[in-house]
Amino acid sequence: xxxxxxxxxxxxxxxxxxxxxxxxxxxxxxxxxxxxxxxxxxxxxxxxxxxxxxxxxxxxxxxxxxxxxxxxxxxxxxxxxxxxxxxxxxxxxxxxxxxxxxxxxxxxxxxxxxxxxxxxxxxxxxxxxxxxxxxxxxxxxxxxxxxxxxxxxxxxxxxxxxxxxxxxxxxxxxxxxxxxxxxxxxxxxxxxxxxxxxxxxxxxxxxxxxxxxxxxxxxxxxxxxxxxxxxxxxxxxxxxxxxxxxxxxxxxxxxxxxxxxxxxxxxxxxxxxxxxxxxxxxxxxxxxxxxxxxxxxxxxxxxxxxxxxxxxxxxxxxxxxxxxxxxxxxxxxxxxxxxxxxxxxxxxxxxxxxxxxxxxxxxxxxxxxxxxxxxxxxxxxxxxxxxxxxxxxxxxxxxxxxxxxxxxxxxxxxxxxx
Amino acid sequence: xxxxxxxxxxxxxxxxxxxxxxxxxxxxxxxxxxxxxxxxxxxxxxxxxxxxxxxxxxxxxxxxxxxxxxxxxxxxxxxxxxxxxxxxxxxxxxxxxxxxxxxxxxxxxxxxxxxxxxxxxxxxxxxxxxxxxxxxxxxxxxxxxxxxxxxxxxxxxxxxxxxxxxxxxxxxxxxxxxxxxxxxxxxxxxxxxxxxxxxxxxxxxxxxxxxxxxxxxxxxxxxxxxxxxxxxxxxxxxxxxxxxxxxxxxxxxxxxxxxxxxxxxxxxxxxxxxxxxxxxxxxxxxxxxxxxxxxxxx
Numbered sequence: 001x002x003x004x005x006x007x008x009x010x011x012x013x014x015x016x017x018x019x020x021x022x023x024x025x026x027x028x029x030x031x032x033x034x035x036x037x038x039x040x041x042x043x044x045x046x047x048x049x050x051x052x053x054x055x056x057x058x059x060x061x062x063x064x065x066x067x068x069x070x071x072x073x074x075x076x077x078x079x080x081x082x083x084x085x086x087x088x089x090x091x092x093x094x095x096x097x098x099x100x101x102x103x104x105x106x107x108x109x110x111x112x113x114x115x116x117x118x119x120x121x122x123x124x125x126x127x128x129x130x131x132x133x134x135x136x137x138x139x140x141x142x143x144x145x146x147x148x149x150x151x152x153x154x155x156x157x158x159x160x161x162x163x164x165x166x167x168x169x170x171x172x173x174x175x176x177x178x179x180x181x182x183x184x185x186x187x188x189x190x191x192x193x194x195x196x197x198x199x200x201x202x203x204x205x206x207x208x209x210x211x212x213x214x215x216x217x218x219x220x221x222x223x224x225x226x227x228x229x230x231x232x233x234x235x236x237x238x239x240x241x242x243x244x245x246x247x248x249x250x251x252x253x254x255x256x257x258x259x260x261x262x263x264x265x266x267x268x269x270x271x272x273x274x275x276x277x278x279x280x281x282x283x284x285x286x287x288x289x290x291x292x293x294x295x296x297x298x299x300x301x302x303x304x305x306x307x308x309x310x311x312x313x314x315x316x317x318x319x320x321x322x323x324x325x326x327x328x329x330x331x332x333x334x335x336x337x338x339x340x341x342x343x344x345x346x347x348x349x350x351x352x353x354x355x356x357x358x359x360x361x362x363x364x365x366x367x368x369x370x371x372x373x374x375x376x377x378x379x380x381x382x383x384x385x386x387x388x389x390x391x392x393x394x395x396x397x398x399x400x401x402x403x404x405x406x407x408x409x410x411x412x413x414x415x416x417x418x
Numbered sequence: 419x420x421x422x423x424x425x426x427x428x429x430x431x432x433x434x435x436x437x438x439x440x441x442x443x444x445x446x447x448x449x450x451x452x453x454x455x456x457x458x459x460x461x462x463x464x465x466x467x468x469x470x471x472x473x474x475x476x477x478x479x480x481x482x483x484x485x486x487x488x489x490x491x492x493x494x495x496x497x498x499x500x501x502x503x504x505x506x507x508x509x510x511x512x513x514x515x516x517x518x519x520x521x522x523x524x525x526x527x528x529x530x531x532x533x534x535x536x537x538x539x540x541x542x543x544x545x546x547x548x549x550x551x552x553x554x555x556x557x558x559x560x561x562x563x564x565x566x567x568x569x570x571x572x573x574x575x576x577x578x579x580x581x582x583x584x585x586x587x588x589x590x591x592x593x594x595x596x597x598x599x600x601x602x603x604x605x606x607x608x609x610x611x612x613x614x615x616x617x618x619x620x621x622x623x624x625x626x627x628x629x630x631x632x633x634x635x636x637x638x639x640x641x642x643x644x645x646x647x648x649x650x651x652x653x654x655x656x657x658x659x660x661x662x663x664x665x666x667x668x669x670x671x672x673x674x675x676x677x678x679x680x681x682x683x684x685x686x687x688x689x690x691x692x693x694x695x696x697x698x699x700x701x702x703x704x705x706x707x708x709x710x711x712x713x714x715x716x
Binding site for chain 1: 499
């Protein structure tokens with residue numbers, strides 16, 4: 001089975017985020033990141049692949065393959081914030097595959113040593129995204145000699161490896177944005193953005209991510225780096241961009257401010273979005289009645305989902321609810337309300353399996369065999385679209401396949417953040 | 419308490435390769451040797467340290483990087499295993515050190531008098547960086563002399579080199595005053611490589627010296643130039659050329675250890691003794707010693 005990158009996540013890997021009681025901005029970050037854990041869990045990934053800018057390597061890129069790193073880390077800077085216990089499982093297999101595939105094209109090492117000093121960025125990210133260590137992780141170092149091109153190349157090769165691995169993967173970057181710190185002690189309560197110029201750049205960059213414009217973000221990163229000191233030259237972004245292969249699509253970017261006085265440098269962003277390539281993807285839901293012709297339940301292109309014409313059928317019995325046939329198989333009665341309800345339930349199932357739902361439907365086309373059924377159909381329809389009212393067209397048609405009285409097709413967008 | 423003094427300064431680079439090559443009992447990883455010229459240089463330093471009979475060795479390491487201020491370890495005993503995050507296959511070292519915490523407190527006080535942000539690191543679970551451990555091992559593998567690790571404030575990197583150097587001059591003065599007040603004979607150690615661009619791949623085995631050479635001719639020329647200035651005691655010229663050296667040779671002395679040590683020694687005109695020069699995966703390393711004159715010690 002082909003592997004998948006289910007989502008990309010960006011988190012600031014500073015222990016301040018674990019002390020939300022000390023600063024409102026830290027608390028905002030904590031709440032935001034904590035919410036990501038359940039979203040990641042819902043995606044049911046096999047592994048989290050984590051790139052940490054605080055694990056700096058010299059001899060190329062390193063991959064952690066120690067099966068069970070555990071211990072208590074004390075950060076070299078922020079030891080006053082408390083111990084950082086860690087105990088997580090490593091996906092040794094995928095780490096070794098990364099090292100092998102990368103090793104063919106650039107320097108790399110697989111790292112398997114007891115008491116290896118796991119970095120703060122990795123520990124903080126795991127504490128927030130995978131608190132109970134239910135998911136295995138594969139940690140990737142930040143090569144000190146990598147530039148944007150090398151980091152992107154690293155991401156691209158890792159993406160290929162993920163796809164060939166058959167694994168369902170969430171990729172995570174533990175990195176700051178701008179990295180201009182206060183150089184004197186401050187009261188944590190008073191922590192704030194220290195550089196308005198950095199803040200403006202951070203916001204501009206986040207805005208590009210929010211609109212899904214990764215290409216523009218990448219081109220702006222050059223100027224961004226000239227204006228603000230960036231965490232490892234923003235290589236985590238270039239890795240993530242290469243890693244999920246996106247070019248343009250919608251994403252979700254929660255901007256979170258008040259980051260230890262450095263314009264997001266010790267704070268930053270949370271970025272969570274489904275990361276699918278802009279390519280055609282056919283969707284057939286095993287929970288919906290199987291297609292009766294040569295078609296798929298739906299086709300997705302990026303975040304758009306196009307649902308085929310769907311009709312009423314019980315997925316278990318394959319019968320049309322309310323339909324009455326005589327001994328010769330001739331239609332003698334039907335229930336438009338039951339058919340409408342069944343049709344919409346089937347569509348809802350397909351939408352869910354496509355990563356969307358009725359709340360994200362853009363357009364509805366309904367085909368009625370009898371326009372006299374409009375009122376009853378409309379009443380049932382209103383039960384499903386009580387608040388959200390997509391654009392809709394209802395047409396009377398001369399005939400429909402089989403014995404159905406109604407068929408509906410829809411266009412929807414995928415839900416953000418899974 | 420008698421007035422303390424600095425009895426020597428050392429430029430003591432910290433490639434873990436040197437410990438690995440020596441095969442000391444503390445390191446779990448074993449080698450077939452290698453980097454002999456640097457290790458022989460350190461043998462001479464060890465003899466010098468024994469002869470000087472210092473009460474404490476202070477070491478400034480770039481691998482304990484602090485963002486807010488200058489930190490001093492103030493935990494009486496630190497013990498553990500240090501695995502180098504960059505070269506874990508070479509360095510898995512069991513260390514045990516005694517820290518002069520009283521000197522740490524005095525250093526903090528004096529640093530604050532200089533207007534610096536300074537802090538005592540008092541967490542008993544603190545992970546000492548491998549740079550500190552390597553330099554200290556190479557100078558005193560018995561670990562029978564108390565030590566004081568000093569952090570490298572990150573200001574030369576995210577503020578400016580000038581800001582960083584100004585801070586190190588102040589920190590050096592503060593350190594010297596603290597040593598005087600403490601009444602100890604101290605050795606100050608700059609744990610720094612000179613030119614610092616590495617190769618990204620290492621030979622197999624890493625100690626295959628047929629593959630070891632300087633990363634570039636330009637780096638080599640720079641290393642020789644600054645070594646010569648130090649050997650001749652031309653400190654003013656050295657200070658003047660340091661920014662260009664740092665930028666062009668990616669020199670690790672940017673992190674401040676050398677400037678701190680020279681400042682603590684009062685920028686001595688004494689000729690530095692070169693114990694040896696060698697490269698480690700392409701970086702340039704000089705092991706050097708300054709013995710201040712009686713006048714300079716005053």
